[in-house]
Amino acid sequence: MDRSLTGREVHFEPDELIVSKTDPRGVITYANNIFCKVSGFTEEELLGRPHSIIRHPDMPKCAFKLVWQTIRSGQECFAYVINRSKNGDHYWVLAHITPMLSETGDIIGYHSSRRVPEPQAVNAIIPLYKSLCQIESQIGGTQGMDAAYEKLTEILSDKGVPYDQFVMSLA
Numbered sequence: 001m002d003r004s005l006t007g008r009e010v011h012f013e014p015d016e017l018i019v020s021k022t023d024p025r026g027v028i029t030y031a032n033n034i035f036c037k038v039s040g041f042t043e044e045e046l047l048g049r050p051h052s053i054i055r056h057p058d059m060p061k062c063a064f065k066l067v068w069q070t071i072r073s074g075q076e077c078f079a080y081v082i083n084r085s086k087n088g089d090h091y092w093v094l095a096h097i098t099p100m101l102s103e104t105g106d107i108i109g110y111h112s113s114r115r116v117p118e119p120q121a122v123n124a125i126i127p128l129y130k131s132l133c134q135i136e137s138q139i140g141g142t143q144g145m146d147a148a149y150e151k152l153t154e155i156l157s158d159k160g161v162p163y164d165q166f167v168m169s170l171a
Helices: 033-039 061-072 119-139 141-159 163-169
Strands: 018-022 028-031 077-084 090-101 107-115
Touching (some): 061 077, 061 090, 061 119, 077 119
Antiparallel strands (some): 077 090
């Protein structure tokens, strides 16, 4: 499967929701028809695969680190994410990720609803993501991700807001 980038953006309708569910490790257990349509993958290709199958290289790993820390702590999280379709196209989403809990309160998986983001929010987040990806690639490996994560948390600290509030302020 060729996963090179095309530079083309996939658009979906503002009233459409991309929905997926994963197990606690991020392995896809459910993908709705909109997810399949926009990503270009069939349901069979998505189920049982890590959600990172749609990770775009322009999406900083440190942002995912922040998302995972948030949802593993049992909190919901909002994030702007650029994803890669099966054919190398890309699409932006505003993701809302929530932990799914058992009757005893244990996290048994995650539910993600993604919708079309406001264009001004995407335009505002692109420079930040580019700078974080640059840090990650310059340093490389886990150290690069950690350095970019430190930069991201420094930015949030300077603004005096958690990531969710920062994300929602961009729209």
